[in-house]
Amino acid sequence: MTDMTAPAAPAQKKHSSLLTLDERTKKRNAGERRFRMYGLAAVATGVIALILLLVSILSSGLPSFTQTFIKADIYLDPAALDPEGNRNPDDIRKVLTFSYQPLIQNSLSDLAAEMQAGPAPELTDSMLAGMVSEEATAQLRSFVINNPDEIGSTVEFEFLANARIDQYLKGKVTMASAELDSRVDPAQLRAADAMVESGRMEKRFNWDFITNPDASENRPEAAGLGVAIIGSAYMMLIVLCLALPIGVAASIYLEEFAKKNWLTDVIEVNISNLAAVPSIVFGILGLAIFINYMGLPNSAPIVGGLVLTLMTLPTIIISTRAALKSVPPSIRDAALGVGASKMQTVFHHVLPLAMPGILTGTIIGLAQALGETAPLLLIGMVAFVKEYPSAPPEGFFEPATGLPVQVYNFTQRADPAFVERASGAIIVLLIFLLAMNLIAVILRRRFERRW
Amino acid sequence: MSGVILFLILLALAAAGYVLGRRKAAALTAGDQRLMHSLISFHGWNVALATFLAGVVVLVIWSFLNSFLGFEGSSFITPVLAIGAAVVALFWSYSRIDKDFRARNSVEAMVKALLITASSIAILTTVGIVLSMLFETIRFFQQYSWTEFFFGANWAPNFRGNSDLGILPLLWGTLYISIIALAVAVPIGLFAAIYLSEYAGPKTRAVAKPMIEILAGIPTIVYGLFALITVGPLLRDYFAQPLGLGNSSASVMTAGLVMGIMLIPFVSSLSDDIINAVPQAMRDGSYGLGATQSETIRQVVVPAALPGIVGAILLAASRAIGETMIVVLGAGAAARLSLNPFEAMTTVTVKIVSQLTGDTDFASPETLVAFALGITLFVLTLGLNILALYIVRKYREQYE
Numbered sequence: 001m002t003d004m005t006a007p008a009a010p011a012q013k014k015h016s017s018l019l020t021l022d023e024r025t026k027k028r029n030a031g032e033r034r035f036r037m038y039g040l041a042a043v044a045t046g047v048i049a050l051i052l053l054l055v056s057i058l059s060s061g062l063p064s065f066t067q068t069f070i071k072a073d074i075y076l077d078p079a080a081l082d083p084e085g086n087r088n089p090d091d092i093r094k095v096l097t098f099s100y101q102p103l104i105q106n107s108l109s110d111l112a113a114e115m116q117a118g119p120a121p122e123l124t125d126s127m128l129a130g131m132v133s134e135e136a137t138a139q140l141r142s143f144v145i146n147n148p149d150e151i152g153s154t155v156e157f158e159f160l161a162n163a164r165i166d167q168y169l170k171g172k173v174t175m176a177s178a179e180l181d182s183r184v185d186p187a188q189l190r191a192a193d194a195m196v197e198s199g200r201m202e203k204r205f206n207w208d209f210i211t212n213p214d215a216s217e218n219r220p221e222a223a224g225l226g227v228a229i230i231g232s233a234y235m236m237l238i239v240l241c242l243a244l245p246i247g248v249a250a251s252i253y254l255e256e257f258a259k260k261n262w263l264t265d266v267i268e269v270n271i272s273n274l275a276a277v278p279s280i281v282f283g284i285l286g287l288a289i290f291i292n293y294m295g296l297p298n299s300a301p302i303v304g305g306l307v308l309t310l311m312t313l314p315t316i317i318i319s320t321r322a323a324l325k326s327v328p329p330s331i332r333d334a335a336l337g338v339g340a341s342k343m344q345t346v347f348h349h350v351l352p353l354a355m356p357g358i359l360t361g362t363i364i365g366l367a368q369a370l371g372e373t374a375p376l377l378l379i380g381m382v383a384f385v386k387e388y389p390s391a392p393p394e395g396f397f398e399p400a401t402g403l404p405v406q407v408y409n410f411t412q413r414a415d416p417a418f419v420e421r422a423s424g425a426i427i428v429l430l431i432f433l434l435a436m437n438l439i440a441v442i443l444r445r446r447f448e449r450r451w
Numbered sequence: 452m453s454g455v456i457l458f459l460i461l462l463a464l465a466a467a468g469y470v471l472g473r474r475k476a477a478a479l480t481a482g483d484q485r486l487m488h489s490l491i492s493f494h495g496w497n498v499a500l501a502t503f504l505a506g507v508v509v510l511v512i513w514s515f516l517n518s519f520l521g522f523e524g525s526s527f528i529t530p531v532l533a534i535g536a537a538v539v540a541l542f543w544s545y546s547r548i549d550k551d552f553r554a555r556n557s558v559e560a561m562v563k564a565l566l567i568t569a570s571s572i573a574i575l576t577t578v579g580i581v582l583s584m585l586f587e588t589i590r591f592f593q594q595y596s597w598t599e600f601f602f603g604a605n606w607a608p609n610f611r612g613n614s615d616l617g618i619l620p621l622l623w624g625t626l627y628i629s630i631i632a633l634a635v636a637v638p639i640g641l642f643a644a645i646y647l648s649e650y651a652g653p654k655t656r657a658v659a660k661p662m663i664e665i666l667a668g669i670p671t672i673v674y675g676l677f678a679l680i681t682v683g684p685l686l687r688d689y690f691a692q693p694l695g696l697g698n699s700s701a702s703v704m705t706a707g708l709v710m711g712i713m714l715i716p717f718v719s720s721l722s723d724d725i726i727n728a729v730p731q732a733m734r735d736g737s738y739g740l741g742a743t744q745s746e747t748i749r750q751v752v753v754p755a756a757l758p759g760i761v762g763a764i765l766l767a768a769s770r771a772i773g774e775t776m777i778v779v780l781g782a783g784a785a786a787r788l789s790l791n792p793f794e795a796m797t798t799v800t801v802k803i804v805s806q807l808t809g810d811t812d813f814a815s816p817e818t819l820v821a822f823a824l825g826i827t828l829f830v831l832t833l834g835l836n837i838l839a840l841y842i843v844r845k846y847r848e849q850y851e
Contacts, residue, residue, distance in 0.1 A: 035745035039646025042639045049712045056681040249569035278773020284825045288583030343559040371670025374775035404672045
């Protein structure tokens with residue numbers, strides 16, 4: 001007999017079965033479902049944020065690809081435009097845009113009469129002339145310089161309409177806001193409605209947005225991306241020509257030839273640090289060394305290209321090293337076995353096989369460099385550039401701007417029409433990036449070899 | 452003589468050297484290459500490379516010395532020196548061509564030197580960054596006391612002099628925006644990574660993963676514009692004004708939210724790699740003991756991946772601190788120390804841009820402060836990166 005007291009009735013062990021779940025299992029299952037929901041919600045949030053971003057940019061920027069024009073017949077008075085009468089382009093060039101203004105006003109005079117008779121009685125002649133953009137005289141002048149034979153005849157010309165009229169047709173300016181706006185009058189808006197109905201004013205696709213140079217603060221209707229696209233193209237060219245050879249050379253050395261000593265470690269640590277340095281620090285470097293110390297011209301594509309090269313170098317080095325590593329050792333051993341030297345092995349056998357990976361990495365690095373803004377701001381590319389830089393190599397040293405910097409410029413201006421231009425510029429930028437990334441993906445799919 | 456023409460002359464000399472060297476080598480053993488050590492093309496390349504490199508090296512060294520010592524008539528001496536060195540090298544290497552001359556080794560040694568030069572550009576860049584900022588910062592601290600810079604709570608630059616340049620409001624703005632950004636990015640990124648690697652089927656993964664990667668490829672100016680035209684007014688109209696907390700569309704919340712969205716793919720892809728690296732054996736053991744999938748993740752996988760995840764968070768923080776365009780467009784330029792997230796607050800990076808753009812006298816403290824800000828930023832991000840690397844290395848378990 002033991003001293004044990006009789007045990008109390010054992011606690012009823014609940015038999016848990018798969019068919020009737022007990023409390024704890026239900027809680028655990030609920031927790032499982034909740035956790036899964038969180039994960040799905042997180043993925044959905046990311047995707048929704050992306051869609052929201054794209055929709056917002058597209059809806060704000062797509063209107064910038066259409067522009068309003070006023071059609072009118074203009075008589076190119078030879079007395080005003082070609083006083084010498086000899087159709088000499090140099091003489092015609094001497095006539096300033098100021099002299100073209102009365103011609104435009106005359107051409108709109110019967111249109112003004114038509115408007116005053118019916119839809120907009122309080123519209124004056126100068127109000128009607130004001131609906132045309134200030135840039136129109138310059139456009140007319142370049143037309144006349146390029147076609148001097150048209151002087152003396154009446155041509156039908158499409159005048160760029162004022163920014164406010166353009167925004168009215170795009171729905172951003174209303175009659176109510178026009179009452180308070182000093183730059184547009186409700187009478188002008190009524191006249192615009194009548195002109196649209198009669199076909200005198202139309203909104204059509206605007207190639208000039210992509211080819212025009214930048215325009216001043218008061219003329220958002222004439223602002224274009226031409227200089228920015230060329231500047232970015234020059235910078236990408238410089239980055240390609242500099243970063244690719246240097247990056248590949250550095251990777252080959254680090255991957256194939258470097259001994260495992262402290263110097264190699266230092267180089268590798270440096271490269272991974274440089275990949276994580278904020279881009280604005282590279283801008284400071286460019287300002288201090290390339291502009292102040294070396295005296296390169298401010299705001300030139302060459303400085304931007306050099307700064308972007310330094311930024312892209314770590315990316316190219318990392319992706320090239322991965323590409324070189326992926327070539328199997330059997331290729332190297334076979335080359336060495338037939339008597340090639342190490343250098344010949346690398347340049348004749350390993351490098352060509354790693355080329356697709358290297359090219360993919362380069363294109364991705366270039367795409368990253370295309371979107372960089374902060375370093376370009378610091379080296380002076382914020383300036384307002386109205387002329388196209390000339391062909392390389394002189395063009396590399398002339399002032400230019402880049403696409404992302406142009407977007408920043410547009411956002412800093414007061415006129416609300418520039419918001420649409422900035423979004424339109426971003427759409428162009430995103431199209432370029434999409435094209436580059438697609439090329440990289442296609443290259444990778446077609447040429448990648450699985451060893 | 453312009454640099455381009457000099458360069459072209461050196462190239463032409465090198466090309467001539469190649470042709471001459473090749474011809475001499477071919478004439479050596481009547482073209483029977485089996486009797487020579489190196490192929491005749493290597494002899495040609497030897498002469499060409501020696502010529503070109505001699506000219507370039509002399510040019511670089513001379514320009515460097517010139518910038519410090521400033522010799523007279525350097526526009527005449529420089530090309531003469533470079534071309535002279537190239538010609539001397541051409542004759543010397545031409546004379547060495549012989550059937551037993553190890554031309555291949557010589558060429559490969561020169562190519563190796565070129566490769567080493569290319570690799571050292573990385574070090575030179577870092578040295579350049581540090582030196583360029585250091586010198587200007589020293590000049591700045593000669594004009595403005597460093598205690599006031601690092602501990603001053605007022606940022607009010609005045610281009611007529613006597614300005615207050617304290618970094619604390621800027622550091623506070625940077626910190627506040629980064630905290631909000633991380634608060635958005637880390638949960639979403641981490642949970643997205645967990646879902647995509649543990650729960651999602653191949654079809655979901657094939658659609659969702661690229662979309663999140665696209666977020667990573669969008670330039671930051673696009674995010675900045677998004678903050679300016681959409682998020683800012685949205686937050687102001689629906690949150691700040693009704694709650695009476697603020698009136699501006701540029702605020703810490705705007706910039707923080709948008710920066711968080713930008714960081715999601717960063718955190719997500721790094722965490723994804725780390726979670727996938729946890730061996731399946733650990734998960735199987737946990738399932739074998741009866742844990743549900745979420746319990747396994749919470750109690751086995753995430754603790755195993757924790758050093759890597761912490762490293763990813765620190766790298767994301769470093770990215771957030773150094774970000775410029777989103778804060779320039781989304782957070783405004785007012786430097787203040789405030790707790791209200793719906794007020795405009797500025798950061799270190801915005802002030803670097805604003806102090807360096809515009810017409811300013813380059814030697815004034817207002818402009819030089821940008822370099823001091825830059826070096827502070829560089830040290831901060833470098834410190835975070837090194838900390839991230841150290842944590843990952845120290846606490847990473849080596850599984851099998």
